[in-house]
Amino acid sequence: MPPTPRPDPGPLVPAADPFHEERRDDCPWCGSRWLRTRLRVPERPRPTPGTFVVDECRDCSHAFRNPRPTADAPLLRPHRRPAEEYGGADLAGRLRRLHHRTAARAMLPYPEPESWLDVGTGHGHFPEAAREVHPYTAFDGVDPTPRVEAARAAGRIEEAYQGLLADPEITARLRARYDVVSMVHHLEHxxxxxxxxxxxxxxxRPGGHLLVDVAAPARPFGTLPPGLRWPGRAYDRPRPLHLIPLRNLLAELRSLGYEVVATRICAPFPPRAHRIVARRTELPPAPVAPPPDPQPRSDSA
Structure with missing residues (x-):
């Protein structure tokens, strides 16, 4: 019998990149299409293949990864280093604990919080350091990785929630529950x-405070010339997805119903970042449209 002919596979279609989303041609902050490439690093042997690109909006100066990595990208997976490395006795560990305690002391001028939620808590080292400054505060944590459960098991936080704070289930469960919410180098990721x-x-809660530490756009990788290797990370890349200018972030906080009460430059670790303390205020009531004018009644003949 003659051999059965194989079906024609058709034209070859390149496989979609499993580690990156589609490249966008507008700014994710203001929607402007006036973009410029701020940094482009050629492909090298790293966990995530492809060219690393950072674009910047010429209208609002917002810088962002373009294309953005997907949730399956290795750089967005949980850190594989043990938790002890983040609080070790080496210089990096001491600087990290110093930075955490300094951030926690930023809340000392305000009423002592009873409950505190750390967003993007990871292994819970910030709540651990903040408890030295606020010993009578109950600390909880939320993180999109299983590290938050390890932080609860280690006693660094009391309650753990795995996911993003913006997840509807988590937001509804924690509504009006905390005096302080901290985001220490979380927003940019x-x-x-x-x-x-x-x-x-x-x-x-009404009158509660938001504590934000966020990388400044001038650092950490904004001033690097194209092609320069990321310092100290031969097989890695910078992790921030967004670099938000301070004026953009302050304007957004005010539009959401926050009163910005303090801003400062963080030092010595990381090299340059902004620290913001904002108070939750009541939004002004929405304007009520005036009732329509009554139509004049016409008398029938």
Whole structure:
């Protein structure tokens, strides 16, 4: 019998990149299409293949990864290093604990909080350091990785929630529950920073405070010339997805119903970042449209 002919496979279609989303041609912050490439690093042997590109909006100066990595990208997976490395006795560990205690002391001028939620808590080292400054405060944590459960098991936080704060289930469960919400280098690593800020206002009690530490756009990789290797990371890349200018972030906080009460430059670790303390205020009532004018009644003949 003659051999059965194989079906024609058709034209070859290149497989979709499993580690990156589609490249966008507008700014994720203001929607402007006036973009410029700020940094482009050629492909090298790293966990995530492809060219690393950072674009910047010429209208609002917002810088962002373009294309953005997907949730399956290795750089967005949980850190594989043990938790002890984040609080070790080496220089990096001491600087990290110093930075955490300094951030916690930023809340000392305000009423002592009873409950505190740390967003993007990871292994819970920030609540552990903040408890030295606020010993009578109950600390909870939320993180999209299983590290938050390890933080609860280690006693660094009391309650653990796995996911993003903007997840509707988590936001509804924690509504108006906390006096302080902290985001220490969390916003720049989220896909939608605005959604996290809105969710933080929802879980804050009236008059509660939001503490934000966020990388400044001038650092950490904004000034590197194209092609320069990321310092100290031969097989890695910078992790921030967004670099938000301070004026953009302050304007967004005010539009969401926060009163910005303090801003400062963080030092010595990381090299340059902004620290913001904002108070949750009541939004002004929506304007009520005046009732329509009554139509004059015409008398019938």
């Amino acid at each position: 989220t896909a939608d920073p605005r959604a996290e800020l809105r969710a933080a206002r929802t879980v804050l």
